[in-house]
Amino acid sequence: MSSNSRVQIAAFYLFGKVASENIETLRVKLEDYGRELGLKGLVIFATEGLNGTISGETQASVEDWLAFASRTLGFPEIPRKWSTAPVAPFRKFGVRVRDEIVTLGKPEVQPLAPGSSTHLSPTEWDEMIASGDAVLLDTRNWYETRIGTFKGAIDPKTEEFSEFSEFVNKKAEAGEISRDQKIMIFCTGGIRCEKAIVEMNNSGFKNVYQLDGGILNYLEQKPRSNFEGECFVFDHRVAVDQDLQPSVQYTLCPHCGQPADQKIECVRCDTPAQICITCLEKEAAMKTCSKNCANHFRAAPGRKGKSQGAQYRFQRTGR
Ligand SMILES: [Zn+2]
Numbered sequence: 121m122s123s124n125s126r127v128q129i130a131a132f133y134l135f136g137k138v139a140s141e142n143i144e145t146l147r148v149k150l151e152d153y154g155r156e157l158g159l160k161g162l163v164i165f166a167t168e169g170l171n172g173t174i175s176g177e178t179q180a181s182v183e184d185w186l187a188f189a190s191r192t193l194g195f196p197e198i199p200r201k202w203s204t205a206p207v208a209p210f211r212k213f214g215v216r217v218r219d220e221i222v223t224l225g226k227p228e229v230q231p232l233a234p235g236s237s238t239h240l241s242p243t244e245w246d247e248m249i250a251s252g253d254a255v256l257l258d259t260r261n262w263y264e265t266r267i268g269t270f271k272g273a274i275d276p277k278t279e280e281f282s283e284f285s286e287f288v289n290k291k292a293e294a295g296e297i298s299r300d301q302k303i304m305i306f307c308t309g310g311i312r313c314e315k316a317i318v319e320m321n322n323s324g325f326k327n328v329y330q331l332d333g334g335i336l337n338y339l340e341q342k343p344r345s346n347f348e349g350e351c352f353v354f355d356h357r358v359a360v361d362q363d364l365q366p367s368v369q370y371t372l373c374p375h376c377g378q379p380a381d382q383k384i385e386c387v388r389c390d391t392p393a394q395i396c397i398t399c400l401e402k403e404a405a406m407k408t409c410s411k412n413c414a415n416h417f418r419a420a421p422g423r424k425g426k427s428q429g430a431q432y433r434f435q436r437t438g439r
Pocket residue numbers: 373374375376377378395396397398399400
């Protein structure tokens with residue numbers, strides 16, 4: 121591993137109580153220290169814990185921040201999943217306060233105790249799949265599931281995570297899944313499942329299991345196995361491939377911000393670009409490299425113009 125020439129990225133979350141009267145002071149401490157270390161990334165911080173993806177030139181600098189966060193908040197060690205990239209997938213370092221560290225829309229839903237038997241390691245996960253008596257259920261949104269998921273998994277096609285509970289309950293009422301059967305749920309890094317499982321248990325689902333550490337942990341241990349395609353991530357990489365490397369297939373669509381892999385030449389400025397399949401099927405003005413070019417094209421469809429600059433620039437794929 122050429123750990124010196126690449127940026128080290130850690131994805132992590134930890135549920136733990138933070139006193140609301142201290143939260144702004146703590147936020148500033150966490151943010152200042154990350155900037156002092158020269159890190160990049162985004163950390164969501166709430167009275168229920170923290171959730172983030174951060175990167176640094178060395179693994180030691182990222183670990184330094186995670187240890188500082190544990191000490192500052194009085195938390196145990198924060199579990200993390202590693203990946204690398206040629207350049208940082210964020211422009212700056214920020215810690216933001218929200219109501220929840222993952223948005224279910226119900227801050228009162230608290231996760232089960234850590235280490236509970238419903239967390240499956242990637243090996244246990246594959247064994248349960250092989251047993252053939254469980255249903256796989258993706259807790260992620262449509263723009264994530266469509267670029268990669270587990271073979272045979274149910275895709276809820278949700279726009280956002282807060283729609284998930286309603287989806288599973290409807291599915292059960294329609295008789296398409298049973299509250300008694302084994303259901304295996306998964307997400308990117310595991311955090312959405314921490315809340316989804318509690319919601320499902322509260323709704324009477326009795327045999328729900330979650331993939332510990334999510335798809336990122338699974339791919340680290342079992343690339344090219346039961347997960348197919350790429351895993352969407354919420355930073356400039358757009359997605360990571362089976363080797364946890366930044367996607368070369370997908371960029372962000374300049375029109376809608378979803379993963380894009382449809383190669384076009386901008387009808388306004390002739391610049392090669394990638395747009396998503398949904399936008400490709402819309403009006404001709406979408407076959408452009410940017411919102412600006414789309415607007416110019418709509419105003420004067422026949423006329424060519426100079427490049428109006430795609431916004432997304434990141435390493436190998438040129439975004
Ligand atoms: Zn699009």
